[in-house]
Amino acid sequence: MSNHFSADNLGFPGDDRRLDLTDLYVFTSTEDPGKTVLIIDSNPTSAPPPIPEPTTGPEFYPGAVYRINVDTDGDAQADIAFTFTFSEYDNGTQTGTAWYATGPEARQPEPTGQVLVESIPVSFDGTDRSVVVDEPARIRLFAGLRSDPFFADVEGALHGMKWTGHDDFAGNNVDSIVLEVPTELLGPGPMIGVWASISRRQDGVLEQMDRGGNPTINPFINPNGEKDRYNSRQPADDVANYLGPWSQMLEKGGYPPEEAKKVAMQCLPDILRYEPAKPVAYPNGRKLVDDAFSYRFGWLTRGQVPPTGLQPHDDMLAQFPYLGPPNP
Numbered sequence: 001m002s003n004h005f006s007a008d009n010l011g012f013p014g015d016d017r018r019l020d021l022t023d024l025y026v027f028t029s030t031e032d033p034g035k036t037v038l039i040i041d042s043n044p045t046s047a048p049p050p051i052p053e054p055t056t057g058p059e060f061y062p063g064a065v066y067r068i069n070v071d072t073d074g075d076a077q078a079d080i081a082f083t084f085t086f087s088e089y090d091n092g093t094q095t096g097t098a099w100y101a102t103g104p105e106a107r108q109p110e111p112t113g114q115v116l117v118e119s120i121p122v123s124f125d126g127t128d129r130s131v132v133v134d135e136p137a138r139i140r141l142f143a144g145l146r147s148d149p150f151f152a153d154v155e156g157a158l159h160g161m162k163w164t165g166h167d168d169f170a171g172n173n174v175d176s177i178v179l180e181v182p183t184e185l186l187g188p189g190p191m192i193g194v195w196a197s198i199s200r201r202q203d204g205v206l207e208q209m210d211r212g213g214n215p216t217i218n219p220f221i222n223p224n225g226e227k228d229r230y231n232s233r234q235p236a237d238d239v240a241n242y243l244g245p246w247s248q249m250l251e252k253g254g255y256p257p258e259e260a261k262k263v264a265m266q267c268l269p270d271i272l273r274y275e276p277a278k279p280v281a282y283p284n285g286r287k288l289v290d291d292a293f294s295y296r297f298g299w300l301t302r303g304q305v306p307p308t309g310l311q312p313h314d315d316m317l318a319q320f321p322y323l324g325p326p327n328p
């Protein structure tokens with residue numbers, strides 16, 4: 001479970017799977033080394049046991065605000081934001097609108113800034129309905145249902161980390177937003193920080209329902225009673241709120257106190273760090289094939305828990321939009 005089931009009691013934020021931000025990926029384009037790919041996935045078809053009956057469809061949550069935030073100067077504040085909203089789901093179709101904002105506008109919770117494209121068609125049948133815009137730079141965008149690339153042994157994790165060899169996410173789908181942008185558009189470097197969020201409007205107020213940068217954090221690290229609060233907060237407050245409890249948790253996993261603090265700071269604030277000039281593999285960015293699940297359990301236990309032995313899914317693409325077509 002990367003960020004799947006990230007609400008309290010391993011549920012979905014707002015009891016709606018469409019508001020569940022499952023994964024964030026950041027990596028160098030295989031088609032153009034001068035471009036960076038940013039992907040956020042949500043609305044998993046997988047569910048925590050016991051598996052509930054699906055109550056929603058394959059669509060993005062209508063009117064919710066899906067956002068990719070980019071910090072270019074290391075202050076855990078957004079300096080660039082790509083924001084997406086979606087129409088009502090009508091007779092199997094849906095469209096989206098994308099914004100690009102910089103500076104103070106990037107820190108506004110509402111969609112703001114330059115409209116990149118309106119009425120982008122959401123793909124539900126595996127067709128690549130991506131669009132390309134030329135301002136502020138040549139950006140390629142895709143939104144639609146795709147095969148979930150995350151792989152993990154959930155049963156093993158729930159039973160004392162005794163790996164079963166079963167990938168609980170094989171054959172599942174997610175709603176994906178995929179961007180391919182010139183790396184230079186993401187700031188002067190050498191490092192950027194990226195996180196994603198999903199917010200919905202409740203009684204006229206925009207409420208952040210889920211967020212994350214590093215994989216496999218909230219479901220495993222924060223206790224029940226803290227997961228929902230974590231989802232509502234901002235990365236700029238993470239060190240103050242979580243360095244203490246996360247360090248104590250890592251001490252229980254086998255780290256000496258000072259080392260526990262340093263290891264906790266690898267994920268605090270909860271922003272995915274990315275240096276384009278260095279090889280991409282989590283924790284420097286995140287590729288679709290990175291075994292984040294095994295990495296996290298090794299991180300939690302100072303290397304005492306071995307990898308799960310699972311392999312990445314074999315349906316991913318070498319070209320845009322990179323994720324495999326949706327499973328039947």
